[in-house]
Amino acid sequence: MSRFADLAHRLRPGAQSLRETWRSPSFVVDANIAWNHVIVAGSVMLALHVRNMDDFYNLGGAVQQFVSLCALVPALLAVLSSILINRRRAIGRSLALITNYLGMVLSAVYLLHLWGVFVGVDDIARALYKHWQWLLGFPIAYALLWLAGRVPEKSRARAWLEQAALGIAMLTLIVLLWVGNAVSGFAHILGTYDSLSTWLATLMILVFAVLAYRMLHLGEYFGETPDQRIAWQGWLMLSPNAIGFMLFFAGPLLLSFYLSFTDSTGVNPPNFVGVDNYRELLALDFALQDDLSVEPQAALDRGYFVLETLRLSSHRLVVGARDTQFWQSLRNTIVFCLLLVPLSIIPALALAIVLNSKIPGMNFFRALYFLPSVAAVVGTALIWRWLYNANIGYINYAIKRVVEFLNGTFGLGLVDPKYNWLTDNSTMLISIVFLAAWQLIGFNTVLFLAGLQGVPRILYEAAYVDGAGRWRQFRHVTLPLLAPTTFFVMVTTIIIGLQVFNEPYALIPQRPIPLPATTSVYYLYRTGFFNFEFGYASAVAWLLFALIFIVTLVQFRFSRAGAYD
Amino acid sequence: MNERNRIFKLWATRAVVYLVLGAAAFLMLFPFTYMVFTSFKASGDVFRYPPRLLPYSPVTTSYAEKEAPLYRFEIDGRVRELVLTDAKETFGYFTSADLLNADNPRASTILVEMKLDEAMATGEQVTVSGSGDSSASFDAYEVPGQTEPLLLAYRARLDTFADPDDPQTVVYAIARTAKAVEKVDFQLSNYDTVFGLNLDRAFINTVLVTVGVTLGQVVTSVFGGYAFARIPFKGRDTLFLLYLGSIMIPFMVLVVPMYKLMVAIGWENRLVSLIVPWIFTAYGTFLMRQFFITIPVEIEEAALLDGCNRLRILWKIFVPLSTPAIATQVIFTFLYAWNSFLWPLLIIGEGNEPNHVLTLSLIRLSNIAADKPNLVMTGAAIAIVPPMIVFILAQKYFIEGVAASGVKG
Structure with a gap:
C-alpha cells in the first residue's frame, strides 16, 4: 500500500x-x-x-x-x-x-x-421520416458541388458555388438536428x-x-525501437476493423461451430451432442430389393425414408436417408447450379466476344446488360413472378405466339404447353434458374470482357497471318487464353448458386416453399428460423460451407496450375 | 471493287453485331420495361389478355348528366363511338327443338335473338333430351316473323349503348366483352398508394441504413487497408491471410449465432442491427489495401520526413489519390446494403413495420396486394430505380471494380 x-x-x-x-x-x-x-x-x-x-x-x-x-x-x-x-x-x-x-x-x-x-437509430429514422423534405438539402448541395467541378478553376463562380454547397449542407444538418429533436435526444443522454x-x-x-x-x-x-513505434501505429489503425471483425465475425463463427454440435433450439439451451446433427443429416441407407412388389420403404432400416429408387434389371436399389428433405434440397441446389452455369456463362461469353469488337456503343450495351445485376433480387423476382403468370404472363404469351407461328408456317401441329411455371412441381426450379441466369449474365459478361482484354492482340494477328478464319481464331486463340477466366467465372457462379435464397423466396408465392423449389439455404432458414432448431441449422450451414470450400479449393489449385500455359 | 467489297462486309458485320446486341438488350430490359409500364396501370387494366404493355384507361364522355365510358361499334360498316348507359335489356335467344343443345344451351345454334318482352310465352314447356340420359325443359315462345313457336335457349341481360349525338342509335351488347374506347393514361396515383402502404417509411429506413453502412465501411476499410498496405508490423501478414480467408466464408454460417448475439444485446428488431455489424468488412479492407500498395512509397516517405504524421498522410495523400478505389467501394457497399434481404428478414419482425427496409416492405406488399400487379410493380420500381440511378451515374467505377475482382481472383 x-x-x-x-x-x-x-x-x-x-x-x-x-x-x-x-x-x-x-x-x-x-x-x-x-x-x-x-x-x-x-x-x-x-x-x-x-x-x-x-x-x-x-x-x-x-x-x-x-x-x-x-x-x-x-x-x-x-x-x-x-x-x-x-x-x-x-x-x-x-x-x-x-x-x-x-x-x-x-x-x-x-x-x-x-x-x-x-x-436510438430507430428514433433518428422516425425523425427523418417525419421531416424527409429536409433531406433533399443534401442532394441539392451535392448537385451544386458537382456544378462547381464543371466551372473553370479559380473563378469566382466556382468559389461561390462551393461556398453555397457547403452552406446548404450545414444548414440542412442544423435543420435536421432541430426538427429531429436533437435537444431532447441530448437531454435523454443527460438523463441516463x-x-x-x-x-x-x-x-x-x-x-x-x-x-x-x-x-x-x-x-x-x-x-x-522505431520499428516498434511504427508497429503501434499499424495496430492502432487496424484496430477499428479488427475489433469489429472479432465481435461480428470471429466470435459468431466459433459459436456457430460449437452450436452445430449441440441440440440448441429456441427454448432449450444447447447440450453437446457430438456429431449427432451431422449424422442425422448425412446418414444414408442402401438396400437391394429382389421382390419388386414390396414397398421400397420396407427394405430400409428404421428411421430411414425413401429418397430414391433405382431399377437394376430384376432388382431395385433403394436409397434411404434420415433427413430426406435435406438431401432433396441439396439435390435441388446442385441441379440449380448445374443449370445456372451453362445458362449464365454461354450467353455471357457470346456477348463478351461480340462486345469486344471495337465498334461504337459497346460501353452502352455493357452497362445495359449489367442493369439486372444491380437491381434488388426481391424486386426483380416479383417482376418475374408476374411474367411467369400462367394466364396473363408475357412468358406464356410469347410461347403461345411462337407455337402459333410455327404451326402456321410449318404446320407442325404443336400444342401450346401453357406451363404453370410457379405452381407446377416440375417447372418451379427451372423458373428460378432462368431468373438467376438473367440476373447473372451481365455480371459474367463484364468478367469475360476483362479476361478478353488480357488476350494480346498480336496473337490474333499472328493467327490471321497463318490463315486462320474467325472461327479458328476463336477456337485456337480466344478459348484457350480465356480458360482461366472461364474457370473463375464458373466457380463464382457455382458459389453464388450454392447460396441461392432470395430468388426462390421472392419468386415462389407459396409458404412454406414447396419441396421441389427448396434450396439448401432456404432449408437452413426453415429449420433455423421456423422450427428454431438452431443447432441443427448450424450443422446444415457448415455442411454447405464444406461444399463451397471444396469448390474454392479446386479453383485455387487449378488457377495456380493452369494460368496461361 | 475490292475496297467496296470490304466496306460492305464491314457494314454487314456491324449490322449483325448490333442485331445480336439489340436482341440481348431487349431480353435484359424487358422485365424492367414491364415493371415501369405496369406500375402506371389502373387496377382494371392489369388482367387483360393478350397482355399489353402500355397503361390504358377508358375514355368517357358526359351523357345524361353523367360521365360514362365510350365503346366502339361497327354499325352498317361505319365505326361509331357509343356511350354506355345505365339501362339494361333482357334478350332472349330462341331456336328450334332439334337445334337445341340440351347439355349446354349457350352452345346451340340460335335462330332468332330479340328482346324477351317482344316475344310471347305460350306457357308450354318442351323437354329436350341431351347426350346420354340427361334432358332439360325449355319454355316455348311465339316469336314474331316465325311460323312455329321457338324454344328459349337462354336469356341474357345486355347493356344499352347510345350515341350521345343521336339518341336514336341504340346498340345492345355486353359491356364486359365490348370494345372500349381507351387512351394511354399513366396512373401516377399508384405511387401515392404504395408509398402509403409503409414503403415511404421503409424508403427512409433503407436510405439511413445504406448511408450508415457505406460510411462506416469506407472509414474502417481505409484505416485497415492502409495499415495492411503500408505499416510493417509483426503478425500483419498472418492477419491479412486470415482476413482473406474470411471472405470465403458465406454469411449463412454466421446467421444463427449473429441472430443470437443480436438478441443477447437487445438489438433484434432494431435498425442498428442492420448497420453496425456490417461496417467491418474484410472485403473492403482487401480492396483498399490492393489499391494502396500501388501508390509510390516515395511520396509517403517525403511526407514522413517533413514530419507529417500517419493520419495526415492518410487524409492528405492516400484518400485523394485513391478516389477511384473509394468510389468503387462506396458503390459496391451501397448496392449490397440497399438490396440486402436475408438478414433484415431474420432480424426485423414481420409485424415491426416502422423498422422495415424496402425489401421487407416489398415482400409484404406482394402479399397484401397479391391480386394487384400494378401496385407490386410500383413497389418494385421504388426499390429498384434508386440503385439503378446510382449505377448509371457511377458505372465506370463499378464495372472496373467487378472486372478487377475477376482478373485478380
Whole structure:
C-alpha cells in the first residue's frame, strides 16, 4: 500500500508542480499499476457475475463458462503488465497499452449503449421520416458541388458555388438536428446519468484514455525501437476493423461451430451432442430389393425414408436417408447450379466476344446488360413472378405466339404447353434458374470482357497471318487464353448458386416453399428460423460451407496450375 | 471493287453485331420495361389478355348528366363511338327443338335473338333430351316473323349503348366483352398508394441504413487497408491471410449465432442491427489495401520526413489519390446494403413495420396486394430505380471494380 501513499503524496499540491508530475514516467507507471488493481477487481466481478447468471441468453453452460473465463483476460493482462512495467520492460508497456486501449474502446461502446445511442437509430429514422423534405438539402448541395467541378478553376463562380454547397449542407444538418429533436435526444443522454453505471463508464473511458495516451508517449522510457513505434501505429489503425471483425465475425463463427454440435433450439439451451446433427443429416441407407412388389420403404432400416429408387434389371436399389428433405434440397441446389452455369456463362461469353469488337456503343450495351445485376433480387423476382403468370404472363404469351407461328408456317401441329411455371412441381426450379441466369449474365459478361482484354492482340494477328478464319481464331486463340477466366467465372457462379435464397423466396408465392423449389439455404432458414432448431441449422450451414470450400479449393489449385500455359 | 467489297462486309458485320446486341438488350430490359409500364396501370387494366404493355384507361364522355365510358361499334360498316348507359335489356335467344343443345344451351345454334318482352310465352314447356340420359325443359315462345313457336335457349341481360349525338342509335351488347374506347393514361396515383402502404417509411429506413453502412465501411476499410498496405508490423501478414480467408466464408454460417448475439444485446428488431455489424468488412479492407500498395512509397516517405504524421498522410495523400478505389467501394457497399434481404428478414419482425427496409416492405406488399400487379410493380420500381440511378451515374467505377475482382481472383 505504500505505493498508493506515495502516489497520493506526489499529487499533493506543492509537492511538485502538477505539470512535472504529469510528465514523469514513474508517476504514469505508478498510476497505471494502481488502475490495474481496479481492472483486476472489476474483471473478477464481471466474471463472477457472468458465472452466476441464471439464464445466459439461452446459450448454455459451456458458452457461459467460456465467456466468464474471457472476462478474466483483462485481469490477467493487468497483473502481467503491472509486474512487467514495474521492471521497466517494453513488453509490459505493450500489455498496458493494449489493456488500456481495449478498455477505452469497450467502455466507450458500453457508454454508447447506456446512452441509448444504438437503439436510438430507430428514433433518428422516425425523425427523418417525419421531416424527409429536409433531406433533399443534401442532394441539392451535392448537385451544386458537382456544378462547381464543371466551372473553370479559380473563378469566382466556382468559389461561390462551393461556398453555397457547403452552406446548404450545414444548414440542412442544423435543420435536421432541430426538427429531429436533437435537444431532447441530448437531454435523454443527460438523463441516463441518474444511474451509477453511466458515471462509472464515463470515468473509465477517461482513465483508460489518459493512461493509454501517456503510455504511448513513454516509448523512450521503456526503450522502444522505431520499428516498434511504427508497429503501434499499424495496430492502432487496424484496430477499428479488427475489433469489429472479432465481435461480428470471429466470435459468431466459433459459436456457430460449437452450436452445430449441440441440440440448441429456441427454448432449450444447447447440450453437446457430438456429431449427432451431422449424422442425422448425412446418414444414408442402401438396400437391394429382389421382390419388386414390396414397398421400397420396407427394405430400409428404421428411421430411414425413401429418397430414391433405382431399377437394376430384376432388382431395385433403394436409397434411404434420415433427413430426406435435406438431401432433396441439396439435390435441388446442385441441379440449380448445374443449370445456372451453362445458362449464365454461354450467353455471357457470346456477348463478351461480340462486345469486344471495337465498334461504337459497346460501353452502352455493357452497362445495359449489367442493369439486372444491380437491381434488388426481391424486386426483380416479383417482376418475374408476374411474367411467369400462367394466364396473363408475357412468358406464356410469347410461347403461345411462337407455337402459333410455327404451326402456321410449318404446320407442325404443336400444342401450346401453357406451363404453370410457379405452381407446377416440375417447372418451379427451372423458373428460378432462368431468373438467376438473367440476373447473372451481365455480371459474367463484364468478367469475360476483362479476361478478353488480357488476350494480346498480336496473337490474333499472328493467327490471321497463318490463315486462320474467325472461327479458328476463336477456337485456337480466344478459348484457350480465356480458360482461366472461364474457370473463375464458373466457380463464382457455382458459389453464388450454392447460396441461392432470395430468388426462390421472392419468386415462389407459396409458404412454406414447396419441396421441389427448396434450396439448401432456404432449408437452413426453415429449420433455423421456423422450427428454431438452431443447432441443427448450424450443422446444415457448415455442411454447405464444406461444399463451397471444396469448390474454392479446386479453383485455387487449378488457377495456380493452369494460368496461361 | 475490292475496297467496296470490304466496306460492305464491314457494314454487314456491324449490322449483325448490333442485331445480336439489340436482341440481348431487349431480353435484359424487358422485365424492367414491364415493371415501369405496369406500375402506371389502373387496377382494371392489369388482367387483360393478350397482355399489353402500355397503361390504358377508358375514355368517357358526359351523357345524361353523367360521365360514362365510350365503346366502339361497327354499325352498317361505319365505326361509331357509343356511350354506355345505365339501362339494361333482357334478350332472349330462341331456336328450334332439334337445334337445341340440351347439355349446354349457350352452345346451340340460335335462330332468332330479340328482346324477351317482344316475344310471347305460350306457357308450354318442351323437354329436350341431351347426350346420354340427361334432358332439360325449355319454355316455348311465339316469336314474331316465325311460323312455329321457338324454344328459349337462354336469356341474357345486355347493356344499352347510345350515341350521345343521336339518341336514336341504340346498340345492345355486353359491356364486359365490348370494345372500349381507351387512351394511354399513366396512373401516377399508384405511387401515392404504395408509398402509403409503409414503403415511404421503409424508403427512409433503407436510405439511413445504406448511408450508415457505406460510411462506416469506407472509414474502417481505409484505416485497415492502409495499415495492411503500408505499416510493417509483426503478425500483419498472418492477419491479412486470415482476413482473406474470411471472405470465403458465406454469411449463412454466421446467421444463427449473429441472430443470437443480436438478441443477447437487445438489438433484434432494431435498425442498428442492420448497420453496425456490417461496417467491418474484410472485403473492403482487401480492396483498399490492393489499391494502396500501388501508390509510390516515395511520396509517403517525403511526407514522413517533413514530419507529417500517419493520419495526415492518410487524409492528405492516400484518400485523394485513391478516389477511384473509394468510389468503387462506396458503390459496391451501397448496392449490397440497399438490396440486402436475408438478414433484415431474420432480424426485423414481420409485424415491426416502422423498422422495415424496402425489401421487407416489398415482400409484404406482394402479399397484401397479391391480386394487384400494378401496385407490386410500383413497389418494385421504388426499390429498384434508386440503385439503378446510382449505377448509371457511377458505372465506370463499378464495372472496373467487378472486372478487377475477376482478373485478380
